[in-house]
Amino acid sequence: MASVALILKIVRVNFLRRHPVALGLIALILLSALSPLPPVVDAVTGAVSLDLDLVRPMAYTALAPLSNVLDALTFLTLDRAKAFLLLWVPALAVWGLLRPGSRRRRVLTAVLGAVTVPVLAVAAVLLPRPVPRLVVADSAVTVIDYHAHTDRSHDGRRGWTLEDLAEWHAAQGFGASYVTDHNVVFDEEVGEPIRLLPGVEWSVYDQHIVALGGVTFVDRAAFSRDTRAMLRLFAELHRHGAIGIASLPEYWRNHWGDLDAFVAAGVDGFEIVNCAPKAIGFPAGARAQVWRIAAVRDLLVVGASDNHGWGKVTCVWNLSSPSAHGYRSNRVIARSIALAQGDWEPWTAAYTQPWLMLESLSWSERLSWLTWILVLLIYRAVPRRAGDPRGLGILARSLSLKILKLRRS
Numbered sequence: 001m002a003s004v005a006l007i008l009k010i011v012r013v014n015f016l017r018r019h020p021v022a023l024g025l026i027a028l029i030l031l032s033a034l035s036p037l038p039p040v041v042d043a044v045t046g047a048v049s050l051d052l053d054l055v056r057p058m059a060y061t062a063l064a065p066l067s068n069v070l071d072a073l074t075f076l077t078l079d080r081a082k083a084f085l086l087l088w089v090p091a092l093a094v095w096g097l098l099r100p101g102s103r104r105r106r107v108l109t110a111v112l113g114a115v116t117v118p119v120l121a122v123a124a125v126l127l128p129r130p131v132p133r134l135v136v137a138d139s140a141v142t143v144i145d146y147h148a149h150t151d152r153s154h155d156g157r158r159g160w161t162l163e164d165l166a167e168w169h170a171a172q173g174f175g176a177s178y179v180t181d182h183n184v185v186f187d188e189e190v191g192e193p194i195r196l197l198p199g200v201e202w203s204v205y206d207q208h209i210v211a212l213g214g215v216t217f218v219d220r221a222a223f224s225r226d227t228r229a230m231l232r233l234f235a236e237l238h239r240h241g242a243i244g245i246a247s248l249p250e251y252w253r254n255h256w257g258d259l260d261a262f263v264a265a266g267v268d269g270f271e272i273v274n275c276a277p278k279a280i281g282f283p284a285g286a287r288a289q290v291w292r293i294a295a296v297r298d299l300l301v302v303g304a305s306d307n308h309g310w311g312k313v314t315c316v317w318n319l320s321s322p323s324a325h326g327y328r329s330n331r332v333i334a335r336s337i338a339l340a341q342g343d344w345e346p347w348t349a350a351y352t353q354p355w356l357m358l359e360s361l362s363w364s365e366r367l368s369w370l371t372w373i374l375v376l377l378i379y380r381a382v383p384r385r386a387g388d389p390r391g392l393g394i395l396a397r398s399l400s401l402k403i404l405k406l407r408r409s
């Protein structure tokens with residue numbers, strides 16, 4: 001008995017020593033379940049809404065390790081993305097160099113390690129893949145985006161058409177989106193697969209203003225001299241039957257002291273979440289300050305995908321109620337991992353981003369991760385004779401032996 005226990009102990013210790021990455025990952029996946037983050041929350045209250053759900057397609061969940069990593073790489077601020085690369089690229093290269101094997105093999109593993117994260121980052125921006133969609137119980141509510149671009153914007157992805165934009169929205173549960181290209185008025189009618197609504201994003205003095213509704217040409221020069229001139233744009237938009245929303249990150253970066261003047265000038269609302277890398281880091285404290293102003297003055301607070309044709313997933317949706325007015329007419333629902341971006345220092349990104357990702361996994365995603373890890377572990381851990389290929393080679397050999405035996409009998 002004692003010897004059996006000893007053998008088991010040796011096997012276990014060897015197993016731990018041989019597969020530290022897989023076993024460490026399993027431990028982290030289980031540990032992170034102890035402090036779970038809801039995948040989406042109300043951006044104002046932080047509450048989980050019971051009348052909506054983030055639905056992951058089967059293929060998204062089946063490929064959860066890839067799906068979740070690509071989502072997590074999409075929701076990084078610029079600074080955090082840089083810090084993330086700066087740590088993980090050399091770390092994976094060094095890990096490759098320290099692997100056992102011939103020198104050539106180790107160099108190859110190091111190069112593969114170094115390019116892994118950049119390749120994943122490119123995949124996050126370009127790779128077609130299944131995406132989660134927001135599903136809302138109340139059919140009277142419209143799931144809407146207030147701010148998105150096509151290739152008519154100077155910085156829009158080339159070939160990113162209205163149809164592409166509408167399909168991108170439809171796949172994620174949107175029923176409508178305003179089209180707000182930079183300084184290019186959109187006033188067409190599109191009904192399928194979602195409604196595209198008239199809008200434009202005006203670049204004026206140190207500020208972008210999203211105009212929605214009755215948009216028409218304005219002479220930007222008249223609003224680009226200084227802050228006072230810029231603020232006059234709101235009244236001009238009202239004259240045309242449009243409303244004006246102050247866009248992120250500009251009012252946060254350039255006009256944080258002017259918010260009362262924005263209100264006095266007639267701003268109709270503020271973005272409080274914007275998924276663009278330079279805006280996604282808007283901190284929770286600033287968000288709370290803006291929604292307090294909006295609640296008192298009955299102004300809109302909205303979320304913006306600010307999609308430019310890059311990236312497959314939005315970090316935010318709006319639930320618009322036709323029966324309500326002003327502040328109460330719109331609810332902002334955002335991915336928790338996106339809202340957390342402003343609360344963590346850039347240099348922590350290498351470990352906070354993976355941890356935020358793990359915390360916000362659903363149980364079906366956790367099971368998918370564990371299944372993939374176990375499959376890879378079994379593949380690598382099956383004992384083999386010298387010279388045999390890994391895992392599947394064993395399977396192939398035992399199959400061919402069986403076939404031989406069958407033939408003989």
Ligand SMILES: [Zn+2]
Nearest residue numbers: 147149201306
């Ligand atoms: Zn924009």
